[in-house]
Amino acid sequence: MEKKIMRIGIMGTLRGGCYLDIFKKMDGAVVTCVCDFNLRSLKNVEHLLDDSIKVFDNFDDFITSGLMDAVMLCNYFAEHAPFAIKAMEQGIHVLSECTPAITMAECVQLCRTVEKTGCKYMLAENYPFFACNMDMKRRYDSGKMGRALFCEGEYNHPADAYTINMLGPGRLHWRNWCPSTYYLTHSMAPILYITGNELKAVNCKNVFAPEVKKGTAVTVGDLVAVMLCEMKDGSLARIVGCSGWGGHGNWYRICSENGQMENIRGTLDQVRVQYNGWQVPEGENEIAIHSVKWFDDEKMNSLATNAGHGGGDYWAAYYFTKYVNEDVEPFFNVYRAVSMSAAAILALRSSLNSGVEYKIPDFRNEEERKVWENDNDSPFPDENGNATMPCCSHPDFKPSEEDYAAAERDWREAGLITD
Numbered sequence: 001m002e003k004k005i006m007r008i009g010i011m012g013t014l015r016g017g018c019y020l021d022i023f024k025k026m027d028g029a030v031v032t033c034v035c036d037f038n039l040r041s042l043k044n045v046e047h048l049l050d051d052s053i054k055v056f057d058n059f060d061d062f063i064t065s066g067l068m069d070a071v072m073l074c075n076y077f078a079e080h081a082p083f084a085i086k087a088m089e090q091g092i093h094v095l096s097e098c099t100p101a102i103t104m105a106e107c108v109q110l111c112r113t114v115e116k117t118g119c120k121y122m123l124a125e126n127y128p129f130f131a132c133n134m135d136m137k138r139r140y141d142s143g144k145m146g147r148a149l150f151c152e153g154e155y156n157h158p159a160d161a162y163t164i165n166m167l168g169p170g171r172l173h174w175r176n177w178c179p180s181t182y183y184l185t186h187s188m189a190p191i192l193y194i195t196g197n198e199l200k201a202v203n204c205k206n207v208f209a210p211e212v213k214k215g216t217a218v219t220v221g222d223l224v225a226v227m228l229c230e231m232k233d234g235s236l237a238r239i240v241g242c243s244g245w246g247g248h249g250n251w252y253r254i255c256s257e258n259g260q261m262e263n264i265r266g267t268l269d270q271v272r273v274q275y276n277g278w279q280v281p282e283g284e285n286e287i288a289i290h291s292v293k294w295f296d297d298e299k300m301n302s303l304a305t306n307a308g309h310g311g312g313d314y315w316a317a318y319y320f321t322k323y324v325n326e327d328v329e330p331f332f333n334v335y336r337a338v339s340m341s342a343a344a345i346l347a348l349r350s351s352l353n354s355g356v357e358y359k360i361p362d363f364r365n366e367e368e369r370k371v372w373e374n375d376n377d378s379p380f381p382d383e384n385g386n387a388t389m390p391c392c393s394h395p396d397f398k399p400s401e402e403d404y405a406a407a408e409r410d411w412r413e414a415g416l417i418t419d
């Protein structure tokens, strides 16, 4: 049988540069085109382009070019769903950067579009594919730990004011308005992946601490979001969204009937496993720290070694290629993807509403979807600076005009904005 080769286009060439590099080397994929309307972003990938890759500056021309079977969306965080829907309506499969959707209505529309078009949709959530998380998944699937009762997922990413400004050039750039809960997939997805659990309900409280982002950062938002998620099987998970207390790191912990496991703080390739003394499975120790790899197979491991985000970027691209070419259903299909967006949206509402609990709809169920199909509230400002709901627990907070002026100086000096 002839081997299938997926033709893929990359939309957005900042983050997209990593995936351009990975897909160029991926067995079973060929990059045929890229799209970005910012020349500066395109410069970022200049060294990866050649005559076989067509460059577009307009999404409509790009998506109707006939050059691709699939598109990877690395455009702005708050605009993935409309572009994913447009692509699938052209019969093009979608690999979307996080987050899948920013409103409940978009969550519903994404599911309906996948069902209507028959296109394949996968979320490019990469943190579940750290070596530690893949190892914990294998251990969990072996059944030795028993059922998870309580889990924890942390993604903490503090940054200095200048770095924050360089990542969010422009008063209305999504990074300056992103609620901590909305960037939750890096802390939540590994827990769902390891345990296979599905979300049922969420509540949340935030920590507002603008003084921590010292200097001229012009972000509006809470620094920490603590979400308590109930899973369909009654277990709980504490998830922190994307938070910013001192000390960068990722940490995942699974507490189960017979024991618990977690990555050692500060590492992505060491897992501590502990069983109850009276329930140590044959061949295991009561307490052990394991150095772990993605797979037992060295050839597989070497493929991910040089990829970004602890190798996770490689596996996201790998599983999507397998999905398109071989029909292997990925874990982060549209339903799991939008359930995380719904948790993000409803967690923010919970935090604005004294921590009240919200039920997360079952997005396979049309009756449950109908309830949310017209819910378009979003905390991200439109081009006129207007949002339909607050993005943080202190709705009246605004950076000062002095801070904006200083940030604008930084953006201009770095060539990120022009007058």
Ligand SMILES: NC(=O)c1ccc[n+]([C@@H]2O[C@H](COP(=O)([O-])OP(=O)(O)OC[C@H]3O[C@@H](n4cnc5c(N)ncnc54)[C@H](O)[C@@H]3O)[C@@H](O)[C@H]2O)c1
Binding pocket: 011, 012, 013, 014, 015, 016, 035, 036, 037, 038, 041, 057, 058, 059, 074, 075, 076, 077, 078, 097, 098, 099, 124, 125, 126, 167, 309
């Ligand atoms: N999974 C991860 O580890 C990870 C890491 C970094 C970024 N991301 C995600 O990647 C996405 C992009 O983030 P980023 O860091 O590249 O910064 P960004 O959002 O500032 O850049 C987006 C790029 O897309 C281009 N773009 C946007 N809309 C366009 C349009 N309509 N037509 C043509 N080009 C368009 C912009 O010019 C820019 O170059 C975000 O969703 C972010 O969350 C994920």
